Amino acid sequence: MPDLSLQALTDPLPLAQALLRCASVTPADAGAQDVLAEALSALGFTINRLPFGETPNLYARLGTEGPHFCFAGHTDVVPPGEGWTFDPFGGVVADGILYGRGACDMKAAIAAFVAGVAQAKDAGKLRGSVSLLITGDEEGPARDGTVRVVDWMRAQGEVPDFCLVGEPTNPEALGDIIKIGRRGSLSAAIAVPGVQGHAAYPHLADNPIHKLLALLQALVTHRLDEGNRWFQPSSLQVTSVDVGNPATNVIPARATAKLNIRYNDAHSAASLEAWIMAEAERHAPGATIAFHRTGESFLTDPGGEVEKLAEVLGEVFGRTPKLDTGGGTSDARFITHLCPVAEFGLVGQSMHKLDEQTTVADLRALAGAYATVLERFSA
Structure with a gap:
């Protein structure tokens, strides 16, 4: 496990490496959610482990007041295949690039969630509540994952004001695209x-x-x-x-x-x-x-929270992201029935490919962006 001090958790790289070293090929978890739960517990989150069927799920919340901002993602990954330059479950960094199955889809983004929370907390700018909705069944049949956690959240009165899914939405560079719906x-x-x-x-x-x-x-x-x-x-x-x-x-x-x-x-x-x-x-x-x-298809209102998100990310990355609904589907299709939802994560060029990767610079920039989003939404 990486260092779990607040200051150490402000850097997403060690946690991303620890997550990548768990061979959580769907439906296996291989300890990935244990790693995440330890990091979240160190930040003061209340952890709820929610296994449905054979699927591991985790819902964690820090704070009890509003506004309530939720991050959502998945720790399961697709099989790595043969022919990698580095061990697909090694979490190797070479020449400023982090390699591993899940590096962009989407374990590194989960590490950026945690680092973003740690940065906002360290700066004294974290108000309201923040939660994480994490499943191990996004790359699989998606029967016992987010869809069932959403039902549990509704029954428990855990309804966020807004949810951001960390899927790799950007085709070329951070700040390209926010997804506000899916076909x-x-x-x-x-x-x-x-x-x-x-x-x-x-x-x-x-x-x-x-x-x-x-x-x-x-x-x-x-x-x-x-x-x-x-x-x-x-x-x-x-x-x-x-x-x-x-x-x-x-x-x-x-x-x-x-x-x-x-x-x-x-x-x-x-x-x-x-x-x-x-x-x-x-x-x-x-x-x-x-x-x-x-x-089913869905569309989140491009005004309100989405407009605020685009403004914040535009300030962080120097250009206003395009609002888009293209590509495949994601677990946002379940979350839309609970609260407004959008998606923003890393550059997705290498997702599901050999030598899946993200630059360390992008990983740290994404964590900083998530911290800024949290600070602005809880202001």
Whole structure:
């Protein structure tokens, strides 16, 4: 464990290294939340360990008065893969760069949360309350993580005034982007039945591939929307087509496909499911479709707290961040049902890649920015 004195915790690097040295490949924790809990306890946080199913979660709060500012993130990471320059769980610093799985997504940002709190506290500028909502299930199925902690927080009356998620939102440099919403995500697995037969005698068979292709053509050529001020146009992508047929002269008895839709606030999962079902009835009667909803789209009001956040980060980094909703999804989709939420973290160019990394300078700058945000929000 790193030094847990207040002064030492103002530097995010030692805690980031300690977290990176825990091989917390989802769903394993490998001691990561123990490391974090020790650091938070040293700062005076009250710790609540909230295991749901096999998922480790942690909610910690410092203070009891308002305003209540919450940081949110995850200690689980994706598998490292082969071919790293340095040990992916070594927390190595070389030439001013911190390497490790989770260096930008998002253990280093969690260390910056803690350092930001320590800096604000050390400066005597920490007022109100600050909390951390940490899950070990963001990179996994996301069933027993943030979504269940949010339910627990609501039941306990732990409702923040604002929440900041430390996902790596910046494409090039700190201060590029604040995410204030996310598109929804809907997946579908389609199975079209047919009648197997010889390709030379199609009248004795019923080719499911032709029906499936007609259905997919109708879906992919339909323009879902034109986008709007805050969201890009919705996108439907076919991700798999398969018949499992090794022969060239056999009409198969079944054809399947998978697709994913990333959709904006012009749609809901229910409305898209109804549309797909209607098209299937038209082009591929008898098809069965299994849907999986990852999350609905959401948008946080760009005024109020978001405007204040953009002003603070603009002052810190010398330019006003762009407000954006692009990319994949995040646990902010659950937090939006509890309180206003936005996302801001490190540069994300190396997330999920070999040699995932962040510069030490960026890590320390992010901690300083979080400290300033805390000071301004609690003023």
